[in-house]
Amino acid sequence: MYGWIWRHLPGNTWVRALCSLVLVLAVVFLLFQYVFPWAEPLLPFNDVTVDGGGS
Amino acid sequence: MSERDHGGAGQRGASATEPPPDPQPPARNRTGTRRRRISAAIGVFGELLITAGLVLALFVAYSLWWTNVLADRDSKRAGDRVRQSWLEDRSPGSLDTKDGIGFLHVPSMSKSDVLVMKGTDAEELNKGAAGYYTKPVKSAMPQDQSGNFSLAAHRDGHGAKFHKIDKIGKGDAIVFETKNTWFVYKVFSILPRTSKYNVDVLDPVPKESGKKEEGRYITLTTCTPVFTSTYRYVVWGELERTEDVDPERTPPKELR
Numbered sequence: 263m264y265g266w267i268w269r270h271l272p273g274n275t276w277v278r279a280l281c282s283l284v285l286v287l288a289v290v291f292l293l294f295q296y297v298f299p300w301a302e303p304l305l306p307f308n309d310v311t312v313d314g315g316g317s
Numbered sequence: 318m319s320e321r322d323h324g325g326a327g328q329r330g331a332s333a334t335e336p337p338p339d340p341q342p343p344a345r346n347r348t349g350t351r352r353r354r355i356s357a358a359i360g361v362f363g364e365l366l367i368t369a370g371l372v373l374a375l376f377v378a379y380s381l382w383w384t385n386v387l388a389d390r391d392s393k394r395a396g397d398r399v400r401q402s403w404l405e406d407r408s409p410g411s412l413d414t415k416d417g418i419g420f421l422h423v424p425s426m427s428k429s430d431v432l433v434m435k436g437t438d439a440e441e442l443n444k445g446a447a448g449y450y451t452k453p454v455k456s457a458m459p460q461d462q463s464g465n466f467s468l469a470a471h472r473d474g475h476g477a478k479f480h481k482i483d484k485i486g487k488g489d490a491i492v493f494e495t496k497n498t499w500f501v502y503k504v505f506s507i508l509p510r511t512s513k514y515n516v517d518v519l520d521p522v523p524k525e526s527g528k529k530e531e532g533r534y535i536t537l538t539t540c541t542p543v544f545t546s547t548y549r550y551v552v553w554g555e556l557e558r559t560e561d562v563d564p565e566r567t568p569p570k571e572l573r
Binding site: 263264265290293294298301302303306307308309310311312313 | 360361364365372375376379380383437439442450452453469470471472473474475479511513514515516518519538539540544545546549551
């Protein structure tokens with residue numbers, strides 16, 4: 263999978279490394295900005311109130 | 318490439334005009350291809366597992382660090398707005414409580430103050446504030462003549478304002494600061510572990526704390542043990558006295 267991505271990136275090794283870094287940062291950004299805030303309320307780690315259902 | 322040439326060369330003599338039929342790869346190579354496919358599939362599977370591990374590690378970093386960064390920024394901003402509106406001293410009726418109604422000081426838990434907002438939904442608590450309950454049992458206000466001022470805040474992440482709630486002991490002070498008054502409470506009972514369905518702890522007279530009569534109480538709730546939400550931790554306090562805020566906002570002696 264990662265090998266496939268690497269082979270399909272353009273340019274020489276340095277350009278590919280830079281592209282990979284940008285891709286990794288983009289994925290981390292998407293996770294922190296959209297995926298984790300969406301997933302967090304669905305997981306039972308942060309319910310602090312007593313209300314029967316948790317919020 | 319070389320395999321194909323090799324196979325083609327053997328057929329060429331039989332029929333020169335027709336193009337040679339696609340040669341069957343030898344049996345040894347077929348198993349080799351299959352083996353390579355299987356190992357490639359295992360490789361992809363392994364990479365997916367590594368990816369899943371990295372995503373989970375990132376989620377931990379998000380929960381325990383990044384949400385704190387965001388929440389501390391939000392609560393500082395909202396807290397500054399509250400203090401600013403107190404300073405500007407608009408007419409009493411126009412007091413804006415959207416950003417918060419005051420600040421909670423618990424010296425035995427934390428050196429910094431905790432902004433208190435209305436409501437205990439994620440919308441308020443994730444801003445790094447404590448919220449007073451509007452449901453399932455409506456909280457009283459500190460200035461009410463009797464009732465239970467009940468609060469919740471995060472134990473971990475999103476500011477983690479009640480992270481060290483287990484450091485609060487009986488007899489410790491809880492001070493709530495509003496625009497004009499310091500409300501000084503004293504802790505008289507602690508429930509280190511209770512069910513999340515136990516909404517009775519928010520009652521105007523919380524029986525489990527040992528109190529039988531109406532009074533001016535404060536209740537802090539959060540989740541326990543740390544990093545999970547299996548149970549709830551409850552701390553009860555009773556109003557000891559109130560102090561008027563002087564022009565210098567001198568804190569009561571408990572905070573000095």
